[in-house]
Amino acid sequence: MAKTLDKVDVVTVGVGWTGGIIAAECAKAGLKVRGLERGKDRSTADYSMIHDEFRYAIRYDLMQDLSKETVTFRNHRKMRALPMRQMGSFLLGENLGGSGTHWNGMTYRFLPYDFEIKSMTEQKYGKNKLSQDYLLTDWGITYDELEPYFDAFEKTAGISGEDTNPFWGKRSADFPTPPMKKTPILKKFETATKNLGYHPYMLPSANLSEAYENPDGQSIAACQYCGFCERFGCEYGAKSSPEVTVVPTASKTGNFEAVFHANVVEILKSGNKVTGVRYIDTQTGEEFIQPADVVVLTSYMLNNAKLLMVSKIGEQYDPDTGRGTLGKNYCYQIGPGATGFFDEQMNVFMGAGALGMSIDDFNGDSFDHSDVDFIHGASISLLQAGTRPILSNPVPPDTPAWGSEFKKASIHNYTRTLSVFGQGASMPHKENYLTLDPDYRDAYGVPLLQMTYNFTDQDRNLAKFITERAADIIKEMGAKTVAPGGPLTDYDIVPYQSTHNTGGTTMGASPDDSVVNNYLQHWDADNLFVVGAGNFQHNSGYNPTATVGALSYRAAEGIIKYSKNGGSLV
Amino acid sequence: MTNKQQGLSRRDFLKTTGIATGALVGGGLIGGLVGYNVKTDNKTGTEEHLAAEGQGSPKGLMFLTNKNEFNILSQATERIFPEDDLGPGAIGLGVAYFIDNQLAGNYGSNAKEYMQGPFFPGAGTQGYQSALTRGEIFRQGIAKLNEEAQTRYGKGFAELDGEQMDTILTAFQKNEVEMKGVTSEFFFKLLRQATLEGAYADPIYNGNVNMDGWRMKGFPGHQMAYINVIEDEKFQVIEPKSISSMQH
Ligand SMILES: Cc1cc2nc3c(=O)[nH]c(=O)nc-3n(C[C@H](O)[C@H](O)[C@H](O)COP(=O)(O)OP(=O)(O)OC[C@H]3O[C@@H](n4cnc5c(N)ncnc54)[C@H](O)[C@@H]3O)c2cc1C
Ligand code: SF4
Numbered sequence: 001m002a003k004t005l006d007k008v009d010v011v012t013v014g015v016g017w018t019g020g021i022i023a024a025e026c027a028k029a030g031l032k033v034r035g036l037e038r039g040k041d042r043s044t045a046d047y048s049m050i051h052d053e054f055r056y057a058i059r060y061d062l063m064q065d066l067s068k069e070t071v072t073f074r075n076h077r078k079m080r081a082l083p084m085r086q087m088g089s090f091l092l093g094e095n096l097g098g099s100g101t102h103w104n105g106m107t108y109r110f111l112p113y114d115f116e117i118k119s120m121t122e123q124k125y126g127k128n129k130l131s132q133d134y135l136l137t138d139w140g141i142t143y144d145e146l147e148p149y150f151d152a153f154e155k156t157a158g159i160s161g162e163d164t165n166p167f168w169g170k171r172s173a174d175f176p177t178p179p180m181k182k183t184p185i186l187k188k189f190e191t192a193t194k195n196l197g198y199h200p201y202m203l204p205s206a207n208l209s210e211a212y213e214n215p216d217g218q219s220i221a222a223c224q225y226c227g228f229c230e231r232f233g234c235e236y237g238a239k240s241s242p243e244v245t246v247v248p249t250a251s252k253t254g255n256f257e258a259v260f261h262a263n264v265v266e267i268l269k270s271g272n273k274v275t276g277v278r279y280i281d282t283q284t285g286e287e288f289i290q291p292a293d294v295v296v297l298t299s300y301m302l303n304n305a306k307l308l309m310v311s312k313i314g315e316q317y318d319p320d321t322g323r324g325t326l327g328k329n330y331c332y333q334i335g336p337g338a339t340g341f342f343d344e345q346m347n348v349f350m351g352a353g354a355l356g357m358s359i360d361d362f363n364g365d366s367f368d369h370s371d372v373d374f375i376h377g378a379s380i381s382l383l384q385a386g387t388r389p390i391l392s393n394p395v396p397p398d399t400p401a402w403g404s405e406f407k408k409a410s411i412h413n414y415t416r417t418l419s420v421f422g423q424g425a426s427m428p429h430k431e432n433y434l435t436l437d438p439d440y441r442d443a444y445g446v447p448l449l450q451m452t453y454n455f456t457d458q459d460r461n462l463a464k465f466i467t468e469r470a471a472d473i474i475k476e477m478g479a480k481t482v483a484p485g486g487p488l489t490d491y492d493i494v495p496y497q498s499t500h501n502t503g504g505t506t507m508g509a510s511p512d513d514s515v516v517n518n519y520l521q522h523w524d525a526d527n528l529f530v531v532g533a534g535n536f537q538h539n540s541g542y543n544p545t546a547t548v549g550a551l552s553y554r555a556a557e558g559i560i561k562y563s564k565n566g567g568s569l570v
Numbered sequence: 571m572t573n574k575q576q577g578l579s580r581r582d583f584l585k586t587t588g589i590a591t592g593a594l595v596g597g598g599l600i601g602g603l604v605g606y607n608v609k610t611d612n613k614t615g616t617e618e619h620l621a622a623e624g625q626g627s628p629k630g631l632m633f634l635t636n637k638n639e640f641n642i643l644s645q646a647t648e649r650i651f652p653e654d655d656l657g658p659g660a661i662g663l664g665v666a667y668f669i670d671n672q673l674a675g676n677y678g679s680n681a682k683e684y685m686q687g688p689f690f691p692g693a694g695t696q697g698y699q700s701a702l703t704r705g706e707i708f709r710q711g712i713a714k715l716n717e718e719a720q721t722r723y724g725k726g727f728a729e730l731d732g733e734q735m736d737t738i739l740t741a742f743q744k745n746e747v748e749m750k751g752v753t754s755e756f757f758f759k760l761l762r763q764a765t766l767e768g769a770y771a772d773p774i775y776n777g778n779v780n781m782d783g784w785r786m787k788g789f790p791g792h793q794m795a796y797i798n799v800i801e802d803e804k805f806q807v808i809e810p811k812s813i814s815s816m817q818h
């Protein structure tokens with residue numbers, strides 16, 4: 001028998017960036033918020049032994065326990081979906097802070113083009129630029145409307161950057177902190193891209209260039225360029241994460257409480273309202289019902305979609321009929337790029353998660369697509385994140401994979417190799433979607449989420465184009481040997497690519513083509529909000545979190561409005 | 571040699587060069603394996619290896635139960651990462667102890683991974699789908715290495731010369747050896763990856779003895795900060811430090 005707890009104003013499922021932002025904003029506004037987090041509590045003190053590639057980057061110490069829950073995957077509908085048994089393509093977060101603890105901190109805003117991609121593409125290239133199999137959809141909000149929320153997120157996180165990129169949207173304020181240090185490696189990229197006529201800029205970074213106090217009074221330290229950033233927590237509290245920003249802000253109000261080891265298994269619904277959630281205490285196995293006036297799904301886009309599906313809220317997308325919106329427009333990202341082998345040794349082991357430079361000359365609609373067989377593009381970057389010896393054994397093509405020649409080449413090239421990579425935008429396709437798996441279950445008996453996904457022709461064409469650009473850049477940087485990435489084949493869930501999964505709980509202007517409105521309020525239940533990269537109608541050529549953060553501020557505003565006036569916010 | 575092996579082929583290499591981490595998983599063909607010049611006298615290697623027990627805190631077996639299994643693992647990892655003029659190989663770095671110790675823990679029992687049935691083979695893009703744990707795979711793989719050695723050369727694996735060991739390892743890599751519940755190609759990938767982990771993980775895990783793996787590679791291990799040197803044009807040679815030295 002489930003035990004029913006006292007009702008709260010707002011309950012969030014998960015406490016990462018999205019849950020943390022909602023908690024901070026709602027608690028500041030006087031609402032009583034409870035954050036149910038299935039992992040444990042943690043703070044900067046837990047990262048003092050973090051410079052350990054093996055434990056954290058290879059054995060995934062901070063990440064989700066897949067023995068409890070994973071996803072199943074297949075490339076297409078005729079294949080049998082099977083569990084992702086080991087972490088691979090993406091690294092899911094768990095515990096306070098979620099993936100916001102072990103992210104890199106590259107913090108780009110999506111482009112104005114992204115939010116109105118369907119209208120703008122049709123306007124410029126006609127209705128048939130892509131076939132009808134691609135489900136391009138506007139987001140129901142414009143960049144200009146979202147700009148204040150981007151600004152709010154950047155100020156909370158103290159993002160370091162420079163506004164010299166001619167291709168991104170207009171900013172109402174400069175970055176809160178100046179850009180990071182321009183190292184010799186970055187300068188090579190800067191010179192090469194300028195020589196080629198492009199427009200390099202310092203990557204906006206949540207690894208702060210200087211100590212900073214955010215508008216909520218939280219202090220974030222200055223980055224020490226320690227090189228143990230992505231896949232690690234920051235021992236200095238210098239990487240913006242929920243546990244050094246929004247979570248303490250929420251706690252300080254006295255209106256927020258985080259409950260740990262609380263795994264939510266169902267959203268409870270009555271009529272066209274939700275009434276709360278049901279969760280299991282993972283330490284005792286006890287079941288609890290947490291009633292709430294507002295339920296907010298902030299459990300990463302995969303879990304958000306799964307919880308809606310198991311709770312039967314909304315209509316499941318069906319690729320045969322095209323009906324339904326839940327699970328629709330699942331997108332990922334593609335990583336075209338080129339590796340260069342240089343003569344000189346470089347300090348590749350120094351760095352920071354978001355220390356890098358990028359160009360947007362081939363991203364969004366910043367170049368003319370009339371003569372190419374794809375839309376959108378990729379940011380093209382060079383990152384000096386700190387390469388570590390287990391994961392980085394670069395050898396020129398045609399070197400053996402093991403034995404003495406391999407050893408010599410991998411040791412020689414470790415400090416002589418750089419990569420230029422694209423984050424390729426991903427367009428929604430009718431055959432790429434999320435649903436529930438009929439066969440496999442999680443540790444609590446709930447079905448696993450099933451992913452049907454493959455790269456499309458659009459992706460392959462885009463990848464080929466960007467690979468060539470990346471190879472030109474690394475060559476111009478002075479690489480002696482250039483190894484461009486191979487052609488894009490089938491999506492493979494094994495090698496790490498990025499934790500930039502999007503779609504499934506999309507936002508939009510109409511319930512016909514979206515799950516939530518532009519306040520991230522569910523079309524079928526006024527008091528249910530769904531927040532995360534699942535709201536994206538497609539995936540852009542950047543990392544997602546600034547846009548996820550902006551949407552979280554937008555949702556928080558909606559929740560506060562709703563708690564006063566009720567009803568639909570649009 | 572042909573391009574047929576599905577292991578770490580040129581295609582895999584190309585596929586992985588552009589990924590966001592910028593990390594490469596490995597190189598191309600195993601051409602040119604013949605004629606490289608490393609010690610083939612396995613006895614020396616084993617003795618050196620056991621001598622490592624004398625240094626610092628003692629090393630011991632936590633998973634494997636007999637010395638022959640351990641010798642096979644030692645020799646196989648040494649072929650993957652051999653001693654040369656740059657410095658020690660897998661044996662000198664304590665890699666087999668590292669692997670053995672890992673097999674005794676979460677890694678060996680796949681504790682943080684989804685191991686519920688039903689099990690089906692699946693496509694390559696779907697990843698690992700066996701019901702076997704890594705502990706079980708290594709035990710079987712080591713036995714298979716020995717069996718192959720007996721069949722092909724009438725000797726145990728650890729008694730073969732270097733080229734013969736390479737021939738057998740290559741057969742595993744190219745998926746030419748029959749294993750139960752797992753492919754030999756997968757076992758080879760695990761073995762290769764675990765060898766690199768043992769060579770380069772922090773020495774607290776009992777590999778990378780004396781931090782020599784890091785020293786060879788020019789990786790300084792755990793350092794608190796690079797803020798004061800990161801803008802220097804010059805390449806910095808920094809004496810490595812283990813996580814065990816971390817003081818806050
Ligand atoms: C290695 C890595 C590098 C990255 N680098 C970047 C980068 O440079 N730039 C960028 O923009 N983005 C990056 N990201 C992505 C970024 O981390 C995510 O976009 C962001 O953290 C998502 O926030 P979220 O709140 O939606 O989800 P999460 O951070 O995943 O938080 C969700 C939380 O919900 C909890 N939860 C899940 N299910 C339940 C349940 N049923 N009940 C209770 N709790 C539950 C989880 O334990 C987790 O704590 C990176 C991600 C990874 C893994
Ligand atoms: S690189 Fe900077 S932000 Fe990243 S973990 Fe190190 S000190 Fe922290």
